[in-house]
Amino acid sequence: MSYETVxxxxxxxxxxxxSKIFCSDAAAFGGAPNTHISTISLAHPGTLxxxxxxxxxxxxxxxxxxxxxxxxxxxxxxxxxxxxDLPKGFQTTQDRAPVCxxxxxxxxxxSTGQRSNPVIRIHHIHLEEDAGKSMHDQAPKHSMIDLxxxxxxxxxxxxxxxxxxxxxxxxxxxxxxxxxxxxGISDGNMEEGSMRCDVNISVRPMGSSTFGNRCEIKNxxxxxxxxxxxxxxxxxxxxxxxxxGTVEQETRGFDVAQGTTFSLREKENAHxxxxxxxxxxxxxxxxxxxxxxxxxAMPPLPAILEQAFQTAYGLSAxxxxxxxxxxxxxxxxxxxxxxxxxxxxxxDLSKTIANLLINKLLPWSAAGNIRPSDCPVxxxxxxxxxxxxxxxxLSASAAAQRLFPAMLETPDKAPTLLATELNLxxxxxxxxxxxxxxxVLARFPDKVAEYRKGKKGLLGMFMxxxxxxxxxxxxxxxxxxxxxxxxx
Numbered sequence: 001m002s003y004e005t006v007x008x009x010x011x012x013x014x015x016x017x018x019s020k021i022f023c024s025d026a027a028a029f030g031g032a033p034n035t036h037i038s039t040i041s042l043a044h045p046g047t048l049x050x051x052x053x054x055x056x057x058x059x060x061x062x063x064x065x066x067x068x069x070x071x072x073x074x075x076x077x078x079x080x081x082x083x084x085d086l087p088k089g090f091q092t093t094q095d096r097a098p099v100c101x102x103x104x105x106x107x108x109x110x111s112t113g114q115r116s117n118p119v120i121r122i123h124h125i126h127l128e129e130d131a132g133k134s135m136h137d138q139a140p141k142h143s144m145i146d147l148x149x150x151x152x153x154x155x156x157x158x159x160x161x162x163x164x165x166x167x168x169x170x171x172x173x174x175x176x177x178x179x180x181x182x183x184g185i186s187d188g189n190m191e192e193g194s195m196r197c198d199v200n201i202s203v204r205p206m207g208s209s210t211f212g213n214r215c216e217i218k219n220x221x222x223x224x225x226x227x228x229x230x231x232x233x234x235x236x237x238x239x240x241x242x243x244x245g246t247v248e249q250e251t252r253g254f255d256v257a258q259g260t261t262f263s264l265r266e267k268e269n270a271h272x273x274x275x276x277x278x279x280x281x282x283x284x285x286x287x288x289x290x291x292x293x294x295x296x297a298m299p300p301l302p303a304i305l306e307q308a309f310q311t312a313y314g315l316s317a318x319x320x321x322x323x324x325x326x327x328x329x330x331x332x333x334x335x336x337x338x339x340x341x342x343x344x345x346x347x348d349l350s351k352t353i354a355n356l357l358i359n360k361l362l363p364w365s366a367a368g369n370i371r372p373s374d375c376p377v378x379x380x381x382x383x384x385x386x387x388x389x390x391x392x393x394l395s396a397s398a399a400a401q402r403l404f405p406a407m408l409e410t411p412d413k414a415p416t417l418l419a420t421e422l423n424l425x426x427x428x429x430x431x432x433x434x435x436x437x438x439x440v441l442a443r444f445p446d447k448v449a450e451y452r453k454g455k456k457g458l459l460g461m462f463m464x465x466x467x468x469x470x471x472x473x474x475x476x477x478x479x480x481x482x483x484x485x486x487x488x
Contacts, residue, residue, distance in 0.1 A: 001242075002206040005234050007169060008161035008214075010198040011176055012154050013186045014130065015058050021129050021153035022049030022092065022281075029192050033135075033146035041151045043088040048280050051076075055153040056099065056284060058185035059127050060294050062155060063100030065179055065301055066122055072286050074099045076127075076278040085132030085145050093128035093156075095275040099284070100125035105159075106303075107171040108321070120172055121160040130154050149193075155185075161200065161211065166227040173197060173223055182302055182327045196221040201230060202247070203237045212237070213247040217254055217261055229254040233261050305330045313337050313350040322358050329365075332372045332379075333357055340383045352386040355396075360404050376411035385415045388425075392475040398424045426475040430482065433466070433474055437482050440465045451487050459483060 020027050023040035040047045063070050077095040103122035109115065132147040157176065163169055177188035177195060188195045197220050202212035215233060220226040237247050252261040302324040309320035323333040333354070340349045357372070361382070365372045385403065388394040394403065406418050419425050440462055441448055451458045462483050466474050 003203045003234075003238050003241075004206050004208070005165050005230075006161050006202045006204060006211060006214075007163035007165070007230070008200040009157075009159045009163065009169065009172060010200070010216075011157040011159075011173065012130075012196050012198075013062075013157065013176070013180050013188070014194040015055055015153040015155060016184070016186050017052055017054045017058070017153055019052060020151035021052045021055050021127065022151055025151060027152045029189075029194070031148055033144070034148060036148040037150070041087070041147060049092065049278075051281060051284065052153060055127055056286075057294060058153075058183075059099045059125060059155055060286065060291065061183050061185055061298065062157075062180065063103065063125055064295060064298060065183060066100070066103035066105060066125075066157075068100035068103035068122060068125060070286060070291060071097055071099050071101060073097065073283055074286070075283040076281045077275045078278050079128075080274045081272075083131065084143070085134050085147065085150065087132070087147065087150060091129060091131065092278055092281070094126035096277075097283075098124040098126035099286075105172065105175055107168055107175060109167055109171045115164060115168070118162065118164070118168060120162045120168075123158045123160050125155055125157050128154050128156055161202075161214075166230040169199065169226060169230060170223045173226075178302060178325060182299070184327075190221045190223070193221060197226065199226060199230060201233050201237070203234060203241070212241075213249045215247065215249065215261075216251045218251055218264065220254065225254060225256055228259050229261055232259060236261065299327060299331075302327075302330065305334065309333070309337075309354075314348065315350055315354050319351075319354040319358065322362075323354060328371045328373055329357070329362065336379055336382060339379060340386065343380070343383055344387055347387065347390065349383065349386045349390050352390045353383070356382060356386055360400060364408070375408075377407050378411070381407060381411070381415050388415060388419065392477055393425050394419055395424075395426060395476070423471075426473050430478065433470075433479050433482050434486075436466050436469050436474060437462075437479070437486055440469060441486060448487065459487070462487070 015027075017027055019025060020041065023038055025038050025041050026036045028036070040049065060070055074094060074097045076092050078090040079093045079095065080090045082089055100122075101124050103125075105120045105122065107118050107120060109117065130149050130152040132145055132150040135144040135146055138144045159172070163172060173195075177190075180186040180195070181188045186194055190196060199217045199220055200214045201217065202214040204210060204212045215237070217229050217233060220229060233252070240247055248266070250266050251264045253264050254261050306317075306320040306324045309315045309323055310317060315323070324330045336353050336357070337350055340353060361372055361375065364370075365375070385399065385407065389396050389399055402422055403415060403419055403424060406422060407413075407415055410418065444462070444465070447458050447461065451462075459480070463476070463479065466479055466483070
């Protein structure tokens with residue numbers, strides 16, 4: 001029997017606020033254990049929470065970006081369970097009135113055997129606090145608790161069970177990561193725990209509309225591990241069903257070394273947590289004015305800029321996607337493309353500028369951890385650099401190997417001046433090139449005869465000889481035209 005994999009995700013995103021969600025303790029990653037704490041983080045008797053306004057703003061921003069309905073009156077609840085790294089004995093979260101409802105996310109997948117660009121529905125997004133961290137490798141016989149993370153603000157994005165495999169899960173997580181970084185609400189760093197997900201997996205016979213019992217794999221903080229865990233768990237569930245067994249609804253962990261999932265506990269239901277409204281926090285009322293202010297301050301979303309790069313500048317879907325991975329990069333690219341269109345009217349430098357950004361400037365930026373917009377070279381110099389390549393004054397290889405590093409070393413010097421000093425400029429002078437072509441053809445009469453008998457591949461050899469004779473200064477397009485005319 002063929003089976004269909006059904007997956008729903010609960011994605012936890014740590015918000016980049018300066019302080020925790022209900023107190024002024026630092027929310028930054030790192031620090032010595034138990035240094036970002038206070039009496040409120042430790043839940044001392046008599047202490048009271050106070051909501052971080054910035055966390056609400058960040059939640060609303062993500063909700064708007066995903067097309068959610070923003071709940072105008074939302075409140076917090078207590079989720080009761082005992083765990084050693086949860087000092088209060090309950091987690092302050094949102095159960096019945098989450099801040100964002102509905103919404104969707106379109107994925108970019110569609111290779112052979114996969115669905116093309118599936119739309120994943122969002123059930124809701126809610127605010128909550130993180131728990132502390134249990135550390136089991138600090139002492140031979142004891143576990144240690146670090147409460148620095150206790151109270152750090154989280155957004156939990158709960159999807160509908162619309163995902164159908166590990167490739168879609170990876171695409172979903174990548175898109176969520178791009179979006180939260182784009183909005184500036186989280187760094188999305190999975191290695192540091194800023195973003196992680198719980199994966200709910202079930203299988204059902206192909207064509208069935210009835211869901212099977214699901215198992216939840218907790219705290220996946222690596223897409224590579226998540227993919228392995230999903231593949232193992234799907235095979236485990238299918239094998240269990242095929243052997244006549246039943247998949248029990250449970251929470252499972254993932255053993256990285258073995259590549260297997262293992263049972264942690266029976267899956268809880270909502271009533272097990274005894275949710276009830278948080279009495280120490282008043283409801284949050286979101287006004288139309290507040291919502292309008294956030295909408296006005298929102299940056300253009302990546303999908304909008306991707307479309308603009310394709311329609312306004314004729315870039316390929318691949319180039320547009322590469323330029324829209326990070327907000328700073330996309331806005332910098334948009335600035336270059338707009339300025340180039342004004343500076344060189346009638347000349348399309350879009351593809352050359354995209355190649356410069358994708359193949360040279362972005363790798364340099366990533367290597368030095370420097371934003372492209374903070375590059376010391378003025379944007380107009382990059383545009384002139386692209387124009388020199390497009391006009392044939394400069395070969396792409398010479399620009400990449402010699403002019404690019406020279407511009408970074410002397411950012412205030414114009415690229416035309418640098419190219420002249422480095423003797424990189426190519427010549428398109430017909431008289432000069434005709435003389436070189438005549439000299440080369442005169443040296444190889446036998447090859448000329450072979451070419452005229454049909455061995456057209458020799459054109460590259462002639463081109464190389466002209467380049468040698470010109471010391472790389474022969475402009476390729478003009479040289480090729482003259483060679484073809486002479487040989488013809």
